[in-house]
Amino acid sequence: MKFITATVEHLPAIVRLLTDDEFGATRERYEEPLPLEYIDAFARIEEQIGNSIIVAIDKEEVIGCLQLTIIPGIARLGTTRGQIEGVRVSHDYRGKGVGESLFNYAIDQAKAKGCEMIQLTTDKKRKDAHRFYERLGFVASHDGMKLIISNE
Amino acid sequence: MKFITATVEHLPAIVRLLTDDEFGATRERYEEPLPLEYIDAFARIEEQIGNSIIVAIDKEEVIGCLQLTIIPGIARLGTTRGQIEGVRVSHDYRGKGVGESLFNYAIDQAKAKGCEMIQLTTDKKRKDAHRFYERLGFVASHDGMKLIISNE
Numbered sequence: 085m086k087f088i089t090a091t092v093e094h095l096p097a098i099v100r101l102l103t104d105d106e107f108g109a110t111r112e113r114y115e116e117p118l119p120l121e122y123i124d125a126f127a128r129i130e131e132q133i134g135n136s137i138i139v140a141i142d143k144e145e146v147i148g149c150l151q152l153t154i155i156p157g158i159a160r161l162g163t164t165r166g167q168i169e170g171v172r173v174s175h176d177y178r179g180k181g182v183g184e185s186l187f188n189y190a191i192d193q194a195k196a197k198g199c200e201m202i203q204l205t206t207d208k209k210r211k212d213a214h215r216f217y218e219r220l221g222f223v224a225s226h227d228g229m230k231l232i233i234s235n236e
Numbered sequence: 237m238k239f240i241t242a243t244v245e246h247l248p249a250i251v252r253l254l255t256d257d258e259f260g261a262t263r264e265r266y267e268e269p270l271p272l273e274y275i276d277a278f279a280r281i282e283e284q285i286g287n288s289i290i291v292a293i294d295k296e297e298v299i300g301c302l303q304l305t306i307i308p309g310i311a312r313l314g315t316t317r318g319q320i321e322g323v324r325v326s327h328d329y330r331g332k333g334v335g336e337s338l339f340n341y342a343i344d345q346a347k348a349k350g351c352e353m354i355q356l357t358t359d360k361k362r363k364d365a366h367r368f369y370e371r372l373g374f375v376a377s378h379d380g381m382k383l384i385i386s387n388e
Binding site: 095098099102108111112113119121122124125126128129131132133134135137151153155156157158159160161162163164165166167169170191194195199200201202203204205206207208214217218220221222223224225226227228229230231232233234 | 247250251254260263264265271273274276277278280281283284285286287289303305307308309310311312313314315316317318319321322343346347351352353354355356357358359360366369370372373374375376377378379380381382383384385386
């Protein structure tokens with residue numbers, strides 16, 4: 085298993101992972117060809133310094149992914165945060181330590197880029213995910229609040 | 237009252253606001269001259285596309301601030317998120333709608349930059365903040381989890 089920063093060739097596999105999920109099933113659209121919204125979004129990620137998607141690859145197949153965004157900030161004496169979004173591991177590879185290895189890789193990347201904190205939000209309905217993050221040392225000290233502002 | 241993107245000249249006032257806070261008091265260091273950590277952090281924010289601090293100004297005084305980071309992502313059909321951090325309003329100006337106006341300005345900025353969602357985390361001990369965000373329409377659907385990775 086290896087970990088690399090995703091390129092656009094990995095995008096279909098990433099969208100497939102996001103779709104193959106309890107909540108993602110209704111939010112995502114894994115189709116061929118891939119909806120243009122994803123291609124455009126990937127280009128925007130690549131344009132932004134500090135924003136990347138990391139994939140776990142086994143036997144040339146994408147088996148896990150997460151997004152890591154480095155966010156410099158003023159609070160906490162100028163702490164830079166590493167923010168994690170969109171964590172997924174392929175069903176066939178669950179319970180084998182893939183998620184933990186993927187996080188350890190992402191945390192090393194974040195440290196190398198000056199982060200002193202990693203943060204994420206997890207849906208309160210995802211009980212397994214919550215326990216997984218607690219095992220990694222995360223503390224659920226905050227509420228994660230969302231406001232949809234799209235006009236659609 | 238007006239809202240503008242902060243420049244380094246506003247930084248001491250921003251740090252003063254962050255320090256004058258129940259939790260900030262032990263985390264921040266408002267001193268003259270300002271600790272270099274803040275100056276360096278502000279430079280990193282300015283270097284990152286999509287990252288900015290917005291200040292509310294009344295009578296040439298900074299009376300409120302927040303950080304808005306635009307984060308393109310793949311999940312939710314390529315949704316771009318506007319992430320808010322470090323929200324503060326000067327004690328003397330509480331209960332006068334400053335926070336709400338500051339948020340409305342930030343939300344307009346986020347929409348103009350293609351965001352379809354605004355997200356933030358708020359410490360579970362900040363009950364007033366939680367109610368404030370709920371009034372604005374935010375839903376506490378997620379847990380906000382943090383992991384400190386600094387070596388200090």
